Amino acid sequence: MKIKEVIVVEGKDDTVAIKRAVDADTIETNGSAVNKSVLAQIELAQKRRGVIILTDPDYPGERIRRIVSQHVPACKHAFLPKEEAISKNKDDLGVENATPEAIRQALIHAKQEDDHHLEIVSWQDLHAAGLIAGPSAKKRRERLGVLLHIGYANGKQLHKRLQTFRITAEEFSEAVKRVFEEEK
Structure with missing residues (x-):
C-alpha cells in the first residue's frame, strides 16, 4: 500500500514500523520538543504532498500532535488504539509496537482536520x-x-x-x- 502523504512520527523505531506496513515517507520529530526545522519540513510536506500525523497514544504523543497541528493546519490525523500499540510485555506504548495491519488500518481511517468547527455533536x-x-x-x-x-x-x-x-x-x-x- 502506497501512501502519498508524508507521515509524521516520533522516532526511528516508528519509521521502521511504518515501512513494514506501507510504502511511505516519514518525518521524525525526535521526541516532544519539536524544533523549528522539523516544523518547517512538515510545513513543506503539507504544501507539497499532505501530512498524516501518527504519534503514540500517550501524553507525549498527543503533545506532539497538538504542536504540529497548531503550526501546520489541515493535517490528517491517524490514531492507534492503546491496545494495538502496547508491547508484548506491556511496559511500552508506541507506534513501533503496532502490527503492520493495525498501522494500515489507522492510516486508512486518517481524518482530515477541519478549521470551521461547526458544532455537530453538543x-x-x-x-x-x-x-x-x-x-x-x-x-x-x-x-x-x-x-x-x-x-x-x-x-x-x-x-x-x-x-x-x-x-x-x-x-x-x-x-x-x-x-x-x-x-x-
Missing part, C-alpha cells in the same frame, strides 16, 4: 451518552475513540475532536449505540 450529547461523568465514562470514551478512529480523549478533548473531524450526529449516535451494545 456537550449535552456527550453528557446524555454517559461520556462525561460516571464510573464507565472513561471506558466508553476509549471505545468511542476506537470506533470513530479519533483516538482516546478526555471529555473536553473528545468534544473538540468530534468538531475538528466533523463527526456527524449520525456517526456519533451509531458509535454510542455500539458502545452500549458491547457493554451488555
Whole structure:
C-alpha cells in the first residue's frame, strides 16, 4: 500500500514500523520538543504532498500532535488504539509496537482536520451518552475513540475532536449505540 502523504512520527523505531506496513515517507520529530526545522519540513510536506500525523497514544504523543497541528493546519490525523500499540510485555506504548495491519488500518481511517468547527455533536450529547461523568465514562470514551478512529480523549478533548473531524450526529449516535451494545 502506497501512501502519498508524508507521515509524521516520533522516532526511528516508528519509521521502521511504518515501512513494514506501507510504502511511505516519514518525518521524525525526535521526541516532544519539536524544533523549528522539523516544523518547517512538515510545513513543506503539507504544501507539497499532505501530512498524516501518527504519534503514540500517550501524553507525549498527543503533545506532539497538538504542536504540529497548531503550526501546520489541515493535517490528517491517524490514531492507534492503546491496545494495538502496547508491547508484548506491556511496559511500552508506541507506534513501533503496532502490527503492520493495525498501522494500515489507522492510516486508512486518517481524518482530515477541519478549521470551521461547526458544532455537530453538543456537550449535552456527550453528557446524555454517559461520556462525561460516571464510573464507565472513561471506558466508553476509549471505545468511542476506537470506533470513530479519533483516538482516546478526555471529555473536553473528545468534544473538540468530534468538531475538528466533523463527526456527524449520525456517526456519533451509531458509535454510542455500539458502545452500549458491547457493554451488555
